[in-house]
Amino acid sequence: MNSFRFRLTFIMVAMIGISVLAAGILMGKTYKENHISALEESMVREMRIILGSMDWRQGEPEELYDYFTAEAKELKVATDARVTFIRADGVVLGDSDHAPETMDNHSDRVEIVEAQKTGIGRAIRFSDTIDQNLLYVAMQLHPGEANSDIIRLALSLASIDASIKHLWSVLIIGLLILFVVSAIVSYRIALGLTRPLEQITKVAKRIKNMDYQSRVKVKNNDEIGELGSAINAMAESLQVQMTRIHQNENQLQSVLDNMINGIVMIDRTGRMLLINRRAEEVLGFSAGEMVGRHYTEAKQQYELAQIIQDGLESREHVREEITFYFPEERLLDLNLVPIMEDDNEFDGVLLVLQDVSAIRRLERMRSEFVANVSHELKTPIAAVKGFAETLLGGAVNDPEISRSFLQIIFDESERLNRLIGDILELSKIESRRVPLQFSPVELTSFVGKTVDLMKSEATRKHITLNLQAEQGLYVEADEDRLRQIIMNLLSNGINYTPEGGKVSVKVEAIQHGVPVTDEDADYDHIRISIADTGIGIPKKDLPRIFERFYRVDKARSRSSGGTGLGLSIVKHLVELHKGSIWVDSRVGAGSTFIIELPVLQ
Known part of the structure; x- marks a missing residue:
């Protein structure tokens, strides 16, 4: 912008300088021409006065030299000009500055030729004799006659040249002063013009760099002010539109990232344009790695690439169900949908990945359940x-x-x-149709009463029931469902413990997974442990112990009247309380079921 400012200043100064220079040249030329014209008129008047007052003699040149030379010298004193008398054939009869007999014939002189034609002639030429420019004016003695004698006056132009030089000196000094003044004024004008343009340019660059909050400070209502207002209006409109676009993009990205199905968009050339978060998890590569690259570069099995190729070639809906083994084993339902533009031109395909492993597992579980x-x-x-x-x-x-x-x-x-x-x-329970009524439960008395309910059953088998619970422990739970959990686990312990065995219940406070020993310390969970000295559970059966109808010892379970659903019901009820349950067991040494429940729901 500074270079533009200097260029503008230079152009303005140059235009002013050229204008003043042209005016000076024209003025000098006009001054010189007018001055010379005035001298010519004055010299013509003087020559007419001379011709009217003197006697023009006739005769041979030798007889006339002295007369005309004396007249010429006398007239020079009066006119301050060189006087020359010339015969009609160009012979010089007398001259105020030179001996006439030594002078050349003047018939070819410009002013003489012109005077013989028009009566008066003039010429300006450099005189080698006096080393000056001279103005020559010649006039016929009898105007209109072809053989009329001629009188000529010559006047030095040194005064005119000096005047012109003085004029040029004044003009040059004035021009220099004008240049300085005009340069300062032009710079101020250029600065006033370019400074708002600089600001507008800066704002435009910031808008280009997506800073849509930048604005031009409009001070005047001129054309530049209107331009600044237009820039501000454009920036505000862009800001509104970009805000709306960002909102739409964020909403679309949020939708894509939180979809339970994987989405992959592929253009007609096979380049991947979009991959959502779920597709990254399912396919085992990130969007940053694959967006913009060809689908064949993806580290996936051949069947997926073949399905995509078929969809790009056929441009029709393709649906397949295949098993993926990377990054983990999944059963996926693939839908390849063609993307058509408004003019019904094929633009690529949209790959929708649905993980149906859980659905098929549920279907299998449903069949097994039935x-x-x-x-x-x-x-x-x-x-x-x-x-x-x-x-x-x-x-x-x-x-x-x-x-x-x-x-x-x-x-x-x-x-x-x-x-x-x-x-x-x-x-x-599984359909979440069991509403839980949460309320504070004091565990020492609550678990004690539950153990008392099972004592008669334990007494029949001579099994000892022990309770170890800290005082003042509370948990927020549904009393009926919590009692059902403890009674089911106690019943299992009694059923699978031989006569004379022991079943123990322990209740303790937990903070960050560690038992709390200080009575006044805070705790966030409650742990209930139910241990027996029964037959135990083999290690291979532990992962499936909470499945429906799963029995470790089917014959013993049926003889004890069990349905095979008790532990499954316990697990679901614990999860409804946002807790967790697990088992620790060794064959022949007994089992310990451990429940952890949050204090607050």
């Missing part, structure tokens, strides 16, 4: 049906046999009733 339920229901029903048929076949007449069979039928119907009840209970 099969297990059918199997579990079939066993008591077959027993009831078999013993009922035996009774109907005549065994009812034997009181001993009929009583035994009826007791079996009653026991199996009770077992069937418990199974159906547990199935319904588990179904409600």
Whole structure:
């Protein structure tokens, strides 16, 4: 911008200088011409006066030299000009400055030729004799006659040249002063013009660099002020539009990042344009690595590349379900949808990746659940049906046999009733249709009462129940469901512990996963441990112990009246309390079930 300012100043100064110089040249030329014209007129008047007052003699040149020379010298004193008398044929008869007999014929002189034609002639030429420019004016003695004698006056132009030089000196000094003044004024004017333009340029560059909050300070209402206002209006409009675009981009990015399905956009040439977060997790590479690169460069199995190639070639919807083994084993449902522009031109494909591993696993679990339920229901029903048929076949007449069979039928119907009840209970818990009523529970008395409820069952097997609980421990929980959790675990411990064994319950406070020993210390979780000295659980069965209908010892479980759903119900109830449960067990040494619940829900 500074260079533009100096260029503008230079142009303005140059224009002023050229204008003044041209005016000076024109003025000097006009001054000189007018001055010379005035001298000519004055010399013509003087020559007419001379011709009117003197006697022009005729004769041979030798006879006339002295006369005309004396007249010429006398007239020079009066006119202050060189006087020359010339005969019509160009012979000089007398001259005030030179001997006429030594002078050349003047018939070819410019002023003489012009005077013979028009009556008066003039010429300006340099005189080698006096080393000056002279103005020569010649006039016929008898104007209009071809052979008329001629008088000529010559006047030095030294005074005119001096005047012109003085004029040029004054003009040059004035021009220099004008240059300085005009340069200062022009610079101030250029500064006034360019400074707002500098600011507008800076604001425009900042807007180019996406700083849409930058504004021009408008001080005047001239054209530059209107330009600044227009820049401000444009910046404000861009800021509004970019804000809206950023909001839309953020919303779109948020939608893409939080979609449960993976999205990959591929253009018609095979370059990946967009990969969302879920697609990164499923495919095992990041968007930063692959966006802008060809899909064949992705580290994935051949089937995926083949499906994409088929979609790009056919430009039709393609759907496949394949198993991915990298970065982990997943079953994916792939949908390849063609992308068409407004003019129905093919622009690429959109790959939608849906992880259906959990869905297929749930379907498998549902099928297994139905099969297990059918199997579990079939066993008591077959027993009831078999013993009922035996009774109907005549065994009812034997009181001993009929009583035994009826007791079996009653026991199996009770077992069937418990199974159906547990199935319904588990179904409600899994579908989150069990509303929990949370309230503060004082654990020492609550667990003590629950243990008391199980003492009669433990006494029948001569099993000792122990309770170890700190005083003043509270937890926010649903009392009924918490009692159900503890009773199920106690019942399992009693059932799988031989006679004379022991089942222990321990309640303690936990802070950051570490037991709290100080009574006044804060705690964020409660840990309930239920340990028995029973048969234990093999290590291979521990990961599946909380599955529905899973039994370690199927024969013993059925003989004890278990349905195989108790631990699954316990796990779901603990999770509804936002807690966790796990088991530590060794075969022959017993099992310990550990529950951790948050103090506050």
